[in-house]
Amino acid sequence: MSDFDTIKSQYLRQIRQQLKDVVKSVASLDRSISEAVSVSEDFKEVADIWKNFYDPTLLDKLGEEYGKKKEEGNDDVNDEEDK
Incomplete structure (x- = not known):
């Protein structure tokens, strides 16, 4: 295997790993946003109940x-x- 192929393989492994990390981070961000939306929906329910009293x-x-x-x-x- 030539030096070019060796370096190319290393770069491809690094790119593959970094893409996996990006996908993992995006999935984590998606979960966080979903949780925030869920919490805000709960607050809307509380706000609607509170309007009955105030x-x-x-x-x-x-x-x-x-x-x-x-x-x-x-x-x-x-x-x-x-x-």
Whole structure:
């Protein structure tokens, strides 16, 4: 076998090994991305459940109504504060 063939074989082995490493790394990255997507889907479910208990737009609206009633001097608002 000539020197050229020997060096060629070494390079081909190195390339083959490096390609295997790349494929292994891509597979690992794919698993990590899949896990991240799965976790984010779980958080979406939690967020949907949380929306049943907490609606910031509703709280803002109620706060505005409370402020208006208080400015108008509504007795019901003052009575509720005393409780």
